[in-house]
Amino acid sequence: MKTTRPPLSLATAAVVGVAFLLLPLAALLDRTPWHALPRLLTSTSALTALRLSIECSLGALALSLAVGVPLAWLLARVEFPGKSLLRAAVTLPLVLPPVVGGVALLLAFGRNGVVPLSLSFTTWGAILAEAFVALPFLVLAVEGALLAVDERYDDVAATLGSNTTRTFFRVTLPLVLPALAAGSALAWARALGEFGATITFAGNLPGSTQTLPLDVYLTLQDNPDAAIALSTLLLALSLMVLVAMRSRWRLTR
Amino acid sequence: MTFDADLRATAGTFAVAVTGRWQPGDVVAVVGPNGAGKSTFLRAIAGLTAATGTLRIGGVDVVDRPVARRGVGWVPQDGALFPHLSALDNVAFGLRGRRGRSAAQLWLDRLGIGDLAGRKPSQLSGGQAQKVALARALAREPSVLLLDEPLAALDVEARTDVRRSLRAHLAEFQGVTMLVTHDAVDVMTLASRVLALDGGAVVQDATVGEVTTAPRTPWLAALMGGNGFYARVNAGTLALDEGGILVAAEAPSSDGAEVLAVVPAHAVTLHRQRPEGSARNVWPATIRDLAVVGGRVRVTLDGTPAVLADVTTASAADLALAEGVGVWASVKATEVTVVVL
Numbered sequence: 001m002k003t004t005r006p007p008l009s010l011a012t013a014a015v016v017g018v019a020f021l022l023l024p025l026a027a028l029l030d031r032t033p034w035h036a037l038p039r040l041l042t043s044t045s046a047l048t049a050l051r052l053s054i055e056c057s058l059g060a061l062a063l064s065l066a067v068g069v070p071l072a073w074l075l076a077r078v079e080f081p082g083k084s085l086l087r088a089a090v091t092l093p094l095v096l097p098p099v100v101g102g103v104a105l106l107l108a109f110g111r112n113g114v115v116p117l118s119l120s121f122t123t124w125g126a127i128l129a130e131a132f133v134a135l136p137f138l139v140l141a142v143e144g145a146l147l148a149v150d151e152r153y154d155d156v157a158a159t160l161g162s163n164t165t166r167t168f169f170r171v172t173l174p175l176v177l178p179a180l181a182a183g184s185a186l187a188w189a190r191a192l193g194e195f196g197a198t199i200t201f202a203g204n205l206p207g208s209t210q211t212l213p214l215d216v217y218l219t220l221q222d223n224p225d226a227a228i229a230l231s232t233l234l235l236a237l238s239l240m241v242l243v244a245m246r247s248r249w250r251l252t253r
Numbered sequence: 254m255t256f257d258a259d260l261r262a263t264a265g266t267f268a269v270a271v272t273g274r275w276q277p278g279d280v281v282a283v284v285g286p287n288g289a290g291k292s293t294f295l296r297a298i299a300g301l302t303a304a305t306g307t308l309r310i311g312g313v314d315v316v317d318r319p320v321a322r323r324g325v326g327w328v329p330q331d332g333a334l335f336p337h338l339s340a341l342d343n344v345a346f347g348l349r350g351r352r353g354r355s356a357a358q359l360w361l362d363r364l365g366i367g368d369l370a371g372r373k374p375s376q377l378s379g380g381q382a383q384k385v386a387l388a389r390a391l392a393r394e395p396s397v398l399l400l401d402e403p404l405a406a407l408d409v410e411a412r413t414d415v416r417r418s419l420r421a422h423l424a425e426f427q428g429v430t431m432l433v434t435h436d437a438v439d440v441m442t443l444a445s446r447v448l449a450l451d452g453g454a455v456v457q458d459a460t461v462g463e464v465t466t467a468p469r470t471p472w473l474a475a476l477m478g479g480n481g482f483y484a485r486v487n488a489g490t491l492a493l494d495e496g497g498i499l500v501a502a503e504a505p506s507s508d509g510a511e512v513l514a515v516v517p518a519h520a521v522t523l524h525r526q527r528p529e530g531s532a533r534n535v536w537p538a539t540i541r542d543l544a545v546v547g548g549r550v551r552v553t554l555d556g557t558p559a560v561l562a563d564v565t566t567a568s569a570a571d572l573a574l575a576e577g578v579g580v581w582a583s584v585k586a587t588e589v590t591v592v593v594l
Contacts, residue, residue, distance in 0.1 A: 049416065062459065131481060141436055152333045153327050153333060153335060154433045155299075155301050155320075155327070155329070155333075156327065156329065156333050156335075156389075157303075157335075157346070158300075158319075158320035158321050159320055159321075159323075159325060159326060159327040159390075160302070160321075160346050160347030160393060161347050161393065162346070162347070163321055164492075170346070171335055175335075175336065175337055184453070204376075204469045
């Protein structure tokens with residue numbers, strides 16, 4: 001490989017960039033009340049938020065898997081009119097301001113919504129809000145992997161007497177498992193950190209919709225130490241996801 | 254079971270139409286230039302490419318049946334083993350029930366690779382993978398076995414080895430085998446019949462012997478190691494479409510008849526001086542290319558007509574053959590076979 005000596009201006013800008021990314025995290029770790037951490041993280045309100053966050057994020061992941069894998073399969077394997085439009089729609093939550101997602105969910109599934117399920121301000125609402133923003137991560141990762149799987153495997157499986165469903169579970173799914181795991185980790189992490197859509201659609205009710213990020217935001221005013229402790233916990237969980245995925249963090253190939 | 258095909262398939266803008274009938278035990282070499290429709294024909298039989306017409310296996314039309322229920326085995330190029338399954342599980346994939354795995358092991362044993370049962374495809378050589386793919390298809394006891402260039406991706410040694418096991422197992426196979434190949438050795442060692450396609454249509458459907466002695470296109474003649482020239486009969490001689498005249502010992506009667514003049518490469522003799530002998534066909538030519546093939550030298554000549562000649566290495570050395578050298582080519586009239594088209 002050719003080693004290039006970077007121009008000074010570029011190198012300086014890059015160093016500034018690194019500092020911009022790492023300084024806030026360093027500050028967070030610096031201000032973390034390490035000795036008080038066990039106490040702060042085991043307070044009733046923190047534990048409640050943590051339990052709710054885990055439940056909601058896992059619920060959102062389950063929901064994303066249930067609809068995301070078939071959606072990815074549809075996008076990767078079936079030709080139909082309006083496919084690029086559907087892909088754009090699936091990708092939209094990636095770039096949409098989460099608060100807009102929350103408003104949209106409210107209009108769709110809220111008390112006077114198009115589908116009057118009255119899910120707003122319930123734990124189901126929080127799960128739905130998190131799934132809404134997490135879904136694209138899963139779909140894009142799985143679709144990319146499905147596109148890379150040689151379609152001759154499907155053909156061979158068919159000549160061996162396998163129907164489409166059996167082929168999907170015995171051949172296709174095992175082959176995209178690594179991408180499925182990576183997409184799941186990303187989707188779960190995104191769901192865990194969800195704030196805007198959740199607070200807009202599900203509100204901020206301790207015990208039923210107040211997840212960790214919401215708790216952090218609210219406690220920052222009157223109990224900064226507790227907020228910092230929870231932030232450090234979320235940072236640790238995010239790092240765990242990154243470590244678990246190692247080199248698999250690329251969404252596209 | 255008799256295999257009857259009257260199929261029309263389209264892949265994109267390309268159409269393939271094949272009609273033919275084959276008997277149990279037939280091994281049919283499907284040959285033709287690139288883009289002739291060989292793979293499309295095989296995929297149409299398997300049901301992987303949409304086709305219309307009839308496809309009778311043992312008298313039952315399966316053309317409307319889904320792929321899974323056709324009783325057709327398909328081995329694509331390089332085998333396409335499922336990469337996440339062991340060799341054994343690959344073979345057992347198409348077998349149901351508890352006895353599937355022991356039957357799969359039996360098939361691997363038969364192909365001499367029983368000890369590789371636990372290996373993943375990535376741990377198998379190309380030849381071993383091809384044998385697993387063959388076992389996987391045979392284990393379902395299909396009525397029709399489709400092999401799409403099973404040896405093309407292998408190196409010379411593996412090719413010989415896999416060819417030997419193909420030969421053994423295809424001889425035992427009770428159904429009809431369709432084998433796509435570009436290699437005359439496969440045609441000669443594995444096949445009993447040849448189905449030659451070109452431009453999506455059948456150009457010849459005959460035994461290997463017939464195709465060797467009387468190929469119907471220059472491409473087929475070249476595949477079988479010879480020269481084939483489209484020609485018209487003109488006053489007892491053959492006027493070649495590409496220029497030049499050949500004299501055949503047994504000249505067809507009717508003037509203007511379209512024929513293929515077939516000259517085996519080994520029947521072309523080369524000389525530095527214009528030969529004085531009895532050969533009726535003598536013409537000057539220039540050597541374009543030399544290649545040593547199996548202890549003989551294959552000489553590609555430009556001339557009227559352009560021709561392939563096979564000479565021994567000894568005579569190639571005697572004649573000091575080299576690219577660009579001018580020589581005289583001669584062919585005895587008795588060596589020119591005339592195929593009336």
